[in-house]
Amino acid sequence: MENPVVVIGSGIAGLNFALKAAKFRKVVVLTKMELKESATFYAQGGIASVINPEDSFESHIKDTIKAGANHNKIEAVELIINEGPKAVADLIEYGVDFQRAEKGVLALTREGGHSANRIVYVGDYTGKEVEKALIAKLRECKNVKIIEYTQALDLKVAGNGVAGVWYEVEGKICFIASNEVVLATGGIGQLYEHTTNPKVLTGDGIAMALRAGAETEDMEFVQFHPTVFMQSSSGNPFLISEAVRGEGAYLVDLNENRFVDELFSRDIVARAIFEKLKTGSVYLDCRHMKQFGLRFPTIEKELQLSGLDVRKDLIPVVPAAHYLCGGIKTDLNGCTNVAGLYAIGECACTGLHGANRLASNSLLEGAVISNKLAEFLQDKKAEVIVKTVADESLYSPVFEYIEADILSLQKLMLAKVGIVRSMEELREMQKYIVEQLKKVKMTKAVSSAANWEYYNMLQVGLEIVKAALKRDESLGCHFID
Numbered sequence: 001m002e003n004p005v006v007v008i009g010s011g012i013a014g015l016n017f018a019l020k021a022a023k024f025r026k027v028v029v030l031t032k033m034e035l036k037e038s039a040t041f042y043a044q045g046g047i048a049s050v051i052n053p054e055d056s057f058e059s060h061i062k063d064t065i066k067a068g069a070n071h072n073k074i075e076a077v078e079l080i081i082n083e084g085p086k087a088v089a090d091l092i093e094y095g096v097d098f099q100r101a102e103k104g105v106l107a108l109t110r111e112g113g114h115s116a117n118r119i120v121y122v123g124d125y126t127g128k129e130v131e132k133a134l135i136a137k138l139r140e141c142k143n144v145k146i147i148e149y150t151q152a153l154d155l156k157v158a159g160n161g162v163a164g165v166w167y168e169v170e171g172k173i174c175f176i177a178s179n180e181v182v183l184a185t186g187g188i189g190q191l192y193e194h195t196t197n198p199k200v201l202t203g204d205g206i207a208m209a210l211r212a213g214a215e216t217e218d219m220e221f222v223q224f225h226p227t228v229f230m231q232s233s234s235g236n237p238f239l240i241s242e243a244v245r246g247e248g249a250y251l252v253d254l255n256e257n258r259f260v261d262e263l264f265s266r267d268i269v270a271r272a273i274f275e276k277l278k279t280g281s282v283y284l285d286c287r288h289m290k291q292f293g294l295r296f297p298t299i300e301k302e303l304q305l306s307g308l309d310v311r312k313d314l315i316p317v318v319p320a321a322h323y324l325c326g327g328i329k330t331d332l333n334g335c336t337n338v339a340g341l342y343a344i345g346e347c348a349c350t351g352l353h354g355a356n357r358l359a360s361n362s363l364l365e366g367a368v369i370s371n372k373l374a375e376f377l378q379d380k381k382a383e384v385i386v387k388t389v390a391d392e393s394l395y396s397p398v399f400e401y402i403e404a405d406i407l408s409l410q411k412l413m414l415a416k417v418g419i420v421r422s423m424e425e426l427r428e429m430q431k432y433i434v435e436q437l438k439k440v441k442m443t444k445a446v447s448s449a450a451n452w453e454y455y456n457m458l459q460v461g462l463e464i465v466k467a468a469l470k471r472d473e474s475l476g477c478h479f480i481d
């Protein structure tokens with residue numbers, strides 16, 4: 001394939017970029033599992049955008065900055081929010097059938113921290129519909145080559161720019177020579193024992209960018225989702241969307257007393273639950289919500305499968321690692337400081353979210369910035385020639401007790417770099433990770449994707465801890481006790 005851009009990741013950011021870029025360039029998409037497997041696929045709530053004529057951009061901007069503890073970059077907030085309606089219109093054109101209200105206008109719901117109903121959604125499975133529509137369109141594109149069940153391992157850098165990607169398919173290491181690579185690898189939830197993120201999200205893109213010399217920003221701001229059901233029949237933590245509280249569910253303690261305004265921003269609600277959990281369980285109470293099953297069919301079904309009836313039972317919940325507000329530092333076109341290396345979506349940090357993301361602003365950011373990057377590359381004269389060539393110069397990490405080590409890292413991250421942190425525990429964690437990294441042997445001819453994942457998790461964990469240690473006062477979702 002001549003002249004393609006290589007995209008790593010197939011959530012909203014990677015897919016939307018690939019579709020837009022395929023109009024003028026050839027594109028190769030690498031993704032860890034099947035195309036749809038991503039955080040995007042599991043998004044329930046929806047996409048925040050100013051659609052209602054009674055709403056305003058100013059109000060969405062104000063809410064975003066309030067949730068972000070005023071740490072946001074104003075130019076990112078303005079651009080992304082102002083371009084929201086266009087990004088939503090594009091998704092509709094691609095076939096996303098957002099819920100409609102009377103007379104066919106888009107139905108809008110509300111989540112914590114929003115002062116208006118401004119979230120477009122499809123039932124409680126918005127992300128699934130977004131992935132379905134984008135994947136269907138992408139499969140029609142002749143300009144796009146999709147490689148599933150492959151793991152990007154590392155980036156090759158030559159001079160001051162990116163020169164290619166090593167990736168692993170069926171245990172074999174391959175190499176694509178390219179000087180335009182887009183990281184759309186999503187978040188880092190799997191660094192934590194409790195997370196809403198699917199297994200594919202181990203921070204790989206951020207670790208690759210770090211090794212390539214890219215800068216990160218705001219890595220200390222890891223957002224915990226307040227309401228995750230841990231006893232799901234699938235064995236995976238199951239998120240109960242904020243929209244459930246937005247539409248009237250209560251948070252109650254063991255004595256069935258409400259203890260926090262359910263619509264406060266996530267960091268405040270998560271901390272309130274964290275404190276309550278020290279003395280007992282916390283529940284979502286939806287028993288008064290007569291239309292629950294109509295509005296939240298996926299959630300109702302999942303709870304039913306786990307033996308709970310939302311009309312009669314309280315739903316036990318805990319907070320879990322959900323979203324990285326920081327990431328690879330980029331400008332508003334997705335450019336990093338490494339030539340030819342771009343980052344979009346959750347792995348990137350544009351400054352939109354500040355110290356704490358406002359609900360439903362992340363799908364929005366993924367859609368808008370992937371549009372901007374496609375526009376940027378269209379204007380830029382393409383000079384790259386991409387080809388798959390033999391290049392066996394990659395050294396891979398080796399670990400001895402990998403499964404046990406991953407579990408220990410996840411437990412320690414939750415305990416020491418979680419919702420409430422202390423400088424002492426952060427220092428202990430830094431020491432732990434540094435010790436683990438010292439054990440790494442880099443060896444040729446080893447191709448274990450699991451080893452690379454753990455190596456990435458350690459490097460990204462260290463980046464989070466280092467950023468957290470630099471901020472000795474609480475801000476947004478970085479809370480120092």
Ligand SMILES: Cc1cc2nc3c(=O)[nH]c(=O)nc-3n(C[C@H](O)[C@H](O)[C@H](O)COP(=O)(O)OP(=O)(O)OC[C@H]3O[C@@H](n4cnc5c(N)ncnc54)[C@H](O)[C@@H]3O)c2cc1C
Nearest residue numbers: 009010011012013038039040045046152186345346360363
């Ligand atoms: C349960 C849940 C509910 C959510 N609900 C909402 C919501 O309602 N509204 C909202 O705005 N946000 C929501 N979020 C957050 C939002 O879904 C994510 O921030 C967003 O989807 C990220 O999109 P992305 O394209 O950046 O990454 P993702 O959608 O996570 O996609 C990342 C992709 O990168 C691939 N990948 C990773 N590493 C590699 C590698 N080494 N090699 C190859 N491929 C790789 C993965 O396989 C995946 O395809 C939710 C998140 C979760 C987990």
